[in-house]
Amino acid sequence: MEIRGPVLLPARREDVELRTLDELTLVGELALPAEREPVATLVTLHPLPTAGGFMDSHILRKAAARLPALADLAVVRFNTRGTTSPRGTSEGAFDGGRSEEFDVAAAMDLVRDRELPRPWLVGWSFGTELALKFGRDHDIEGVILLSPPLHRATDADVAAWAGDRRRMVVVVPELDDYLRPPEARERFASVPDATLVAVDGGKHLWVGESQTRRVLTEIVAAVNPDALPLPTEWDD
DSSP: OOOOOOOOOOOOEEEEEEHHHHHHHHHHHEEEESSSSSEEEEEEOOSSEEEGGOOOHHEEEEEEEHHHHHOOOEEEOOOTTTTTTTTTOOOSOTTTTTTTHHHHHHHHHHHHHHOOEEEEEEEEEEEHHHHHGGGGGOOOOOEEEESSSSSSSOOOHTTTTTOOOOOEEEEEETTTTTTOOOHHHHTTTOOOEEEEEEEETTTTTOOSHHHHHHHHHHHHHHHOOOGGGGOBOOOO
């Protein structure tokens, strides 16, 4: 079977609820390798909910569908406050990346309570803003930033990561709608240890199987490089 599109590889999948410090319940899912313990954990932060982003935004959905099987990763997905997906609606209302600080903390509480190993924050678009603004508050190995727009995250938020022991991987599409590689190099220059990956032909939404595979490969390269190259066929 070719691994592409909506294919769902074997995993232990569990609906979860996250409780925030301001007493909201967020809905989500935890996906674990089917027969082994995970070697690392992805805590995913979805694109802008007011523009259609949610826990099922396709790169995050495909990460949860494939990477527990292909790379022995745990994948946490959830809807930030006020966001709806087929899983359900998280309580509260979108707050422009302010009160969402509590949502990130609730996800990290789940990681701690379930003793999930080696957590990384994986943000996409709006999710990168949350990772940059709030990730340093948590016990993580690093952040992976997919298509960062740097709208809500300021230059000061970026520069605060300078000298941090945790890794920063920035994956920037060549044809991004908001921040393209030359500008990204300037905006992230304050974090000299950051790894910036420019993806030729890439676009902000990473549409198409080739772009999906490239993004998932960059995630695994950072978190569990021993799992590379990711297979494109699955023997079921």
